[in-house]
Amino acid sequence: MKVIHEKHPLAMRWTHWVNFPILLIMIWSGMLIYWANDAYKIEVFGYTLVHFFPDWFYNLLHIPARLAEGMAFHFLFMWFFTLNGIFYLLYTLISGEWRQLVPNRHSFKEAWQVLLHDLHIRKFSPPQKKYNAAQRIAYTAIIVMGFGSVITGLAIYKPVQLYWLTWICGGYHFARIIHFALTIGYVLFFMIHVMQVVLAGWNNFRSVISGFEVKELQPVTELVPAVKKVQLKPKKIVKQSQVTGKPKKSDETDHK
């Protein structure tokens, strides 16, 4: 029997999808700005491994000689980015949703198990609520990163009026480097995020738009064989307690 399982609250869905195009515009306009002094590269023993960014990349995206335009876009959309972030943060704190999001003391150990599971090295992933341990870490990190982008952005934008922020960020140069590195971080996050969403499938993706997942509720009788199986191997009860719920993720969620 199918049941509707509520997953993502409305505020989370809106802020998520509002943030997506805004962040895209911030990254794009940020590149228009960065082009004017594209000083960053990764060097190993004096050999330039990666230059941010090569000419073909700039030309492909029509980046060159658009500094003024980039600044105009960046300094408008920074408001939306910040306000959307503040709204999300307030909602998550006040609603108590943060409990589902913020890593707990098990998360770092479990995240490793999740990773091994996702890489098909480990058979079972640890039991989870809304987010698994790896998701908790990743999604909390992305919020912290967003906060960092606003802070380092302000530190570069008003280094005299907000001199104390610039100081906290380790100075003008360091603030600019962090601001840039965080952006690279978003792009990497985005790639893994999209891949994971594709792998997780439709039910999961839908929940970020319509808020719910559809789960197959198992009649009690169907669970019996599974229980029996465990009883046959009493040694593994503790270790594989999650196995009983394993056939349907819905049960895992409800067990905990």
Place this chain on the structure above:
Amino acid sequence: MKPTTNKPQPAELSIEKKIKRRNFISFTTFFIAGGAAFGGWKWLYNSPEEKTGITGGARQPLRRALNKTELFFRRIFSNDHVVKTYPKERAARVVRVNSDIGLTDENFDASRWQLSLVKKKGEVLKINIEELRALPKTEIIYDFKCVEGWDQIQHWAGLRFIDFIAHYQLHDQAKMGYVGMETPDGGYYIGLDMESALHPQTLLAYEMNDKPITEEHGAPLRLIIPVKYGIKNLKRIGMINFSDQRPRDYWAEQGYDYYSGL
């Protein structure tokens, strides 16, 4: 309302129907909102460029946003917020030259240079460099910041703009909203909001690294204003005037923020 006892009561929606309904509502909203956002972006991206007046070169809505943002950040401006200064040893020996706009007049003769101080319409005071050098000198070693993103610790010295105002008794002019400055050939020009101009670290500089400023850096007199990006640090000042309207500004005409404050 009529009683509807004869009609069959609508049954509880089946789970399938509920799922369908909620999917429909949320995905319709998603695509409508997404379409609207895309349309909004198209509108903004293709919005007409402003007519070039005091400012130019930006999309109209983006210029409005820049001006609004200026108003917000002017609230946190304070004379107590000073740019960080460094010891002399940190100052660059080779000071970066980024532009020669307004410095290309071949007939310019620095030895015959005079500053035109427009006190009001028709009342122009000519000031030579010796007069300015005779006034109290202030040094600053700070991180000069370019709008392009680079910065350099530089050592400048000259007359503070507030001391200049006080010496030439420009108190009435200082109550106006803006200061305008231009190169002698009028090739480069800037406008400053008065509070930034009157910031205690704003200098009319005539020395760099303890020597008279070189030609390429704006001899004999240039503006050093640490609360602004480099684009406002006019070289080879020929004229200074005061106004309640924004004076013309070279880079603001080309899509840059008029305020450009740090």
